[in-house]
């Protein structure tokens with residue numbers, strides 16, 4: 109076992125030893141390996157026949173050493189731990205993008221659902237639909253993984269004291285909203301846009317949702333001109349659409365709600381097609397107008413708002429000074445920014461609404477068990493560490509989140525473990541590990557950490573992405589930060605996983621993430637109840 113290797117390995121290079129063992133096991137298609145409480149899972153990139161109900165049975169309530177290492181054993185350990193010690197449990201999944209975290213999370217949910225067999229079959233069915241549904245809205249194709257999570261997800265499965273599953277709850281973090289309006293080269297928008305496009309095409313409902321049949325909307329179009337061809341011909345899109353409709357239905361969304369969701373998605377796609385042109389009058393040159401009303405009218409109709417009001421809110425804004433309201437016009441660039449901010453806000457709030465709605469539909473039935481006596485197993489699956497050719501604000505956020513998880517791992521694998529050895533007087537080799545606390549401090553400290561500096565700079569109207577990088581350079585004087593010569597908006601960070609270079613272009617705007625009040629006001633007048641709700645209720649954490 110690895111424990112033996114660790115304890116007997118005074119001179120050998122630990123990392124080489126582990127990698128050698130993992131490679132050897134991988135060659136025999138042994139994907140799983142234990143190191144203490146930790147399961148190392150390699151990505152087989154092929155379908156292994158080791159996840160059937162027979163395997164769930166095999167790993168049910170037996171000693172870990174009775175069977176080869178398996179992800180079901182990890183799920184089983186959490187479940188048995190919860191029952192035995194009457195204590196909530198948590199499984200944390202970490203790894204770079206494409207490593208197989210989300211697939212692993214599914215397998216854990218699958219096995220926990222098997223273990224928590226309530227008589228309530230309907231509930232089990234519902235819980236199994238949660239991941240596919242939120243992932244259709246929160247996953248997308250990236251350069252690294254064509255099913256990449258673009259949000260962080262914490263799924264809690266709730267059980268009665270006797271271990272029957274009684275409900276579930278999701279929390280979502282940091283959805284990559286900017287993907288709605290623009291994607292990097294070779295990447296795509298969130299899956300759901302292609303799924304509904306294909307589904308509505310096959311149902312001959314594109315015109316009902318004011319989606320064109322020839323040229324795809326700008327938000328999902330790309331240079332190759334192949335997008336529409338794919339939407340029409342790729343069988344998987346159509347199948348996924350049906351799967352999503354099925355998920356909505358099983359979990360308990362009403363037909364009316366699903367219809368509203370589709371209208372909002374189609375509304376977002378039409379919003380993206382609104383274009384602006386400059387008009388110059390005698391006194392002003394910074395006014396914009398919408399030369400072609402089609403997209404605007406379509407968006408307004410789908411969102412059930414007035415098209416004139418929408419145009420107003422896009423091309424002008426109110427300023428209140430000394431109790432007086434003055435209307436200022438928006439330049440073409442400003443109007444386009446407002447349009448995109450609106451699309452991002454619509455998508456982000458729609459996503460949160462879906463998550464909240466799922467939580468309501470899956471909350472424990474008070475007649476079965478009061479929530480206090482219940483226990484849960486939580487599964488954390490976030491977006492993995494990323495290093496693209498161009499890394500922007502989103503990659504920085506994702507990598508900071510992974511840095512935080514790495515810190516948690518270090519604490520549990522090394523720091524706490526070694527303390528325990530020492531307390532028990534076990535003479536184990538102290539393993540040298542890289543403590544990433546100093547780097548986390550560089551990010552998170554107030555008021556001089558990178559994120560605080562970013563917030564501060566975001567509040568200065570005259571600030572630019574360049575002044576931001578200057579500010580970083582002036583204040584972050586440590587070995588984890590550097591500024592490459594000759595690349596203006598670039599800075600580098602020495603992460604736990606290695607060096608990553610970031611391009612600060614657009615950082616301030618993305619961090620501000622503002623939605624003009626004028627847009628809020630218009631969206632609140634929507635006759636679509638769901639939309640009204642999205643912009644009326646105060647934002648909660650999820």
Ligand SMILES: Nc1ncnc2c1ncn2[C@@H]1O[C@H](COP(=O)(O)OP(=O)(O)OP(=O)(O)O)[C@@H](O)[C@H]1O
Pocket residue numbers: 151152153154155156203204205206207208209210211212253255256257258490491492493
């Ligand atoms: N246990 C597995 N069996 C078969 N294939 C797998 C398994 N785990 C992962 N894969 C394959 O690897 C791909 C990527 O896995 P996954 O989406 O889970 O990565 P991830 O770690 O969640 O990445 P990201 O951080 O980008 O979300 C899957 O689409 C699947 O093809």
Ligand SMILES: *[C@@H]1O[C@H](CO)[C@@H](O)[C@H](O)[C@H]1NC(C)=O
Pocket residue numbers: 153154155
């Ligand atoms: C695994 O099986 C699924 C369906 O059973 C199939 O769609 C997929 O392409 C397979 N993946 C691999 C890597 O063989």
Ligand SMILES: *[C@@H]1O[C@H](CO)[C@@H](O)[C@H](O)[C@H]1NC(C)=O
Pocket residue numbers: 210239240243244254255
């Ligand atoms: C992506 O993941 C979802 C669920 O998370 C799954 O239903 C779907 O089949 C996957 N898609 C691809 C293309 O692998």
Ligand SMILES: *[C@@H]1O[C@H](CO)[C@@H](O)[C@H](O)[C@H]1NC(C)=O
Pocket residue numbers: 292293294295330331332333334335338
């Ligand atoms: C454009 O989309 C097609 C099909 O959807 C995809 O194969 C291709 O990689 C994309 N190209 C770019 C440059 O984004």
Ligand SMILES: *[C@@H]1O[C@H](CO)[C@@H](O)[C@H](O)[C@H]1NC(C)=O
Pocket residue numbers: 495603605606607608609
């Ligand atoms: C990120 O990519 C760059 C360029 O390919 C490479 O030099 C660097 O080592 C990579 N960093 C990580 C953490 O993988």
Ligand SMILES: [Mg+2]
Pocket residue numbers: 209210211255256257490491492
């Ligand atoms: Mg994932």
